[in-house]
Amino acid sequence: MTISPDQAQWYAQTFSALADNVEQAILGKRHVIELVLATQLSAGHVLLEDVPGTGKTALARALANTVQGSSSRLQFTPDLLPGDVTGITVYDQKRGEFEFHAGPIFANVVLADEINRASPKTQSALLEVMEEGNVTVDGVTRHVGAPFLVIATQNPVEQAGTYRLPEAQLDRFMIRTSIGYPDEAATLRILQDVGAGRPEVSPVVTPERMMEMIAIARTVYVNPLVSDYIMRLVDATRRASEVRLGVSVRGAISLSRLAMTWAAAHGRTFTTPDDVRDLAIPALSHRLILEPEAEFDGVSATDVIGQVILDVPPPAENGAG
Numbered sequence: 124m125t126i127s128p129d130q131a132q133w134y135a136q137t138f139s140a141l142a143d144n145v146e147q148a149i150l151g152k153r154h155v156i157e158l159v160l161a162t163q164l165s166a167g168h169v170l171l172e173d174v175p176g177t178g179k180t181a182l183a184r185a186l187a188n189t190v191q192g193s194s195s196r197l198q199f200t201p202d203l204l205p206g207d208v209t210g211i212t213v214y215d216q217k218r219g220e221f222e223f224h225a226g227p228i229f230a231n232v233v234l235a236d237e238i239n240r241a242s243p244k245t246q247s248a249l250l251e252v253m254e255e256g257n258v259t260v261d262g263v264t265r266h267v268g269a270p271f272l273v274i275a276t277q278n279p280v281e282q283a284g285t286y287r288l289p290e291a292q293l294d295r296f297m298i299r300t301s302i303g304y305p306d307e308a309a310t311l312r313i314l315q316d317v318g319a320g321r322p323e324v325s326p327v328v329t330p331e332r333m334m335e336m337i338a339i340a341r342t343v344y345v346n347p348l349v350s351d352y353i354m355r356l357v358d359a360t361r362r363a364s365e366v367r368l369g370v371s372v373r374g375a376i377s378l379s380r381l382a383m384t385w386a387a388a389h390g391r392t393f394t395t396p397d398d399v400r401d402l403a404i405p406a407l408s409h410r411l412i413l414e415p416e417a418e419f420d421g422v423s424a425t426d427v428i429g430q431v432i433l434d435v436p437p438p439a440e441n442g443a444g
Contacts (some may be wrong), residue, residue: 141189246289374406404425
């Protein structure tokens with residue numbers, strides 16, 4: 124079943140209301156907010172990579188508060204253990220049996236702050252739950268709930284005492300984006316509102332409504348020519364001379380799902396090549412592993428994806444057929 128025009132219009136209105144709500148906490152960053160919301164509605168996860176003081180944590184908190192569900196925050200540190208994330212099984216002497224104590228990962232929105240400060244062993248505890256929404260402790264698999272979103276933050280500048288995220292974990296994030304500094308007008312508004320304190324972001328949707336929106340987004344029509352365009356973009360990343368490891372199949376699937384949600388968020392029942400181009404950099408760039416020579420020459424993964432977009436011709440049709 125394909126999304127109807129009425130559903131697409133309702134979806135766009137609801138999506139706009141969600142973005143308006145989050146924008147109360149993050150001024151002047153509408154596009155980033157919409158990207159993160161689209162990722163949540165695509166059942167994906169977000170990596171926010173930015174310098175300190177740009178509002179990474181504030182954005183994650185505002186997004187968590189927008190959904191009338193549970194949220195938690197994990198401050199990643201070098202001494203954080205996997206059990207601190209997933210939970211542990213404890214023996215209850217009174218009852219004479221083992222009891223599971225759920226960790227903070229059991230929430231609808233989980234903020235993993237400064238994820239690269241935890242050890243690889245602890246980072247790997249997130250792999251199963253990010254991919255499958257399940258946690259396995261002592262041989263027992265438990266569902267963490269739905270919807271489920273991990274928003275991880277990391278500071279790309281200060282690398283002392285940090286661990287690089289493994290490629291397998293980076294590939295689990297649907298997008299990597301950054302907030303950046305606000306423009307002059309937004310900065311002035313922030314300074315004028317300092318005395319008023321941080322604005323309260325109230326819930327506007329229930330988890331059930333979010334699951335409904337996730338399901339609707341997956342009924343958006345994807346023209347085979349658009350799918351072929353995604354395939355050609357992904358293949359081009361694997362053949363680029365600067366790249367040692369190109370985009371995975373998971374990356375292609377993520378870009379397709381994100382384009383479907385992006386189309387619905389803009390009131391359309393079908394995806395277009397423009398959707399793919401708009402989302403290619405945040406959805407694909409963090410999945411590339413560059414050759415050392417290219418990194419030494421100052422080439423970035425964003426540069427490679429940008430060049431691929433220029434080199435690979437889009438389909439002539441707009442995707443509606």
